[in-house]
Amino acid sequence: AAATLATAAGDVQPIKNVTVFGSGLMGAGIVQVSAQAGCQVTMVxxxxxxxxxxxKIILSSLKRTAKKKYAEDAAGAQSFVDQIMANIHQSTEGAQAAxxxxxxxxxxxxxxxxxxxxxxxxxxxxxxxxxxASNTSSLKIADIAEATQRRDRFAGLHFFNPxxxxKLVEVIRTRDTSDVxxxxxxxxxxxxxxAPVSCKDTPGFIVNRLLVPYLMEAVRIVERGEASIADxxxxxxxxxxxPMGPFELADFVGLDTVKFIIDGWYTNGDGLKGKELVAPSKLLNDLVTAGKLGRKSGEGFYNYAQK
Ligand code: NAI
Structure with a gap:
């Protein structure tokens, strides 16, 4: 059930009705897991x-789960999918949907x-x-919250793909986010x-702050001719x-996304601005310019069309 109780850790406010803006890769996933938890969800x-x-993203994911859960029971699988889909509503009405x-x-x-x-x-x-809450990966939560009069009721809720x-969600607290x-x-x-972890409003939060410089150092090893991509x-x-090497992971994330994140940090990231760690890379830039963005475009560091 979505209902929540006050705990020793502090008062909480029940969250039963959720409105998700964006029905892309991330939004669809957030809609799905919220509906699976029993919330009423509006996807905008x-x-x-x-x-x-x-x-479509939600249905194919739910069907995959249902198949595993109800291997020999087609009716059970269908009712599992139907019950979750019944919690999901759709809207193109913008802010009025909330x-x-x-x-x-x-x-x-x-x-x-x-x-x-x-x-x-x-x-x-x-x-x-x-x-x-914003699911942003690279923007400062406080900068987005500035557009509102409720900075105490604003936070980051950073999910991961898929x-x-x-299992992880990074919960980002700004200076203004209230305890409740x-x-x-x-x-x-x-x-x-x-599993939530909490982090201050700093570039990349925890996961991307470690992961992105690691991916870039892998690119630089190859650029310096020290080792091959495959090795x-x-x-x-x-x-x-x-589970994946850095080049497989970069292709999975999207090379345009990796470039977008480091370029933002290099020009404007708190504590990262101008750092070699996030400097532009010719190899990465050339691939992005050539439209080789990773898995989604069929080629990045690896060629997927041939596989
Ligand atoms: P996406 O491009 O798959 O989906 C974005 C969706 O938002 C599109 O369907 C678009 O039509 C819709 N949209 C644009 N403006 C809108 C508006 N004003 N109102 C309602 N819908 C609107 O993007 P994706 O990958 O799902 O990313 C979304 C956010 O999640 C970004 O802030 C990104 O940084 C963040 N994020 C992405 C991750 C990833 O691995 N792709 C991981 C974690 C966070």
């Missing part, structure tokens, strides 16, 4: 076509101005008690059967026990 995007894409929300999670394009515009409208449309499989809001978000993560990947899988 700008066009019916975008919503249809989100619904008038019943206990929590808004934003997973739209990674652009500060666009996010601020959405939250300014939401600040007008959503009830006073509604908690606002959302239904990845912070504790409510931790409890919400537990309701979703996720670096083999080394980290067999020598460090990582």
């Amino acid at each position: 995007d700008v066009t019916p076509e975008a919503l249809a894409k989100g619904e 008038t019943k929300a206990d929590l808004v999670v934003e997973a739209i394009v990674e652009n500060l101005t666009v996010k601020q515009k959405l939250f300014a409208a939401l600040d007008e449309a959503a009830p006073k008690h509604t908690i606002f 959302v239904p499989q990845m 809001v912070f504790n409510s978000l931790l409890q919400f993560c537990r309701d979703l059967k996720k 670096v990947d083999t080394a980290m899988k067999l020598g460090a026990g990582y």
Whole structure:
């Protein structure tokens, strides 16, 4: 059940009604896990076509889970999917879709101005008690929160791709985030059967702050001619026990995304600005310019079309 109780750790506010903005890769996943936890969820995007894409992502993920859970029971599998889908509603109405929300999670394009515009409208449309959260990977939560009058009710809720499989959520507290809001978000993560960790509002939070410089150092090993792409990947899988090598992981994340993150940090990241660790790389830039963005475009460091 989505209902939450006050705990010794502090008061929490129940989160039963969730509105998710963006029905892309991340938004669809957040909608799905919230609906699976028993919340009533409204999935919002700008066009019916975008919503249809989100619904497709959710349905295929749920069907995969149902198949495993109800191997010999087609009726059971169908009712599992139907029950969760019944918790999901769709809207193209923008901020008006949040008038019943206990929590808004934003997973739209990674652009500060666009996010601020959405939250300014939401600040007008959503009830006073509604908690606002952004799933941003690289923007500062406090900069997005500035667009609202409820900075005490604003936090980061950073999920990982693929959302239904990845157990971690980073809960980001700004200087203004209240204890009740912070504790409510931790409890919400537990309701979703996720493991929350908390982090201050710093570039990359925990995971990307460590992961992205690591990926870039792997690129630089290859650029310096010290080892091959395949050998670096083999080394980290067999020598460090990582499930994917850094180049496989970069292709999975998307080379445009990696470039976008380091470029932002190099020009403007607290404590990272101008650091060699996040400096531009010719190899990475050339691949992105050539449209070789990783798995999603069929080629990145590796060629997937041939596999
Ligand atoms: P995506 O491009 O797959 O989906 C974004 C969706 O937002 C699109 O369907 C678009 O139509 C919609 N949208 C744009 N403006 C909108 C608006 N004003 N109102 C409603 N919908 C709007 O993007 P993705 O990958 O799902 O990323 C979304 C956010 O999640 C970004 O902030 C990104 O930094 C963050 N994130 C991405 C991760 C990833 O691995 N892709 C991981 C963790 C966070």
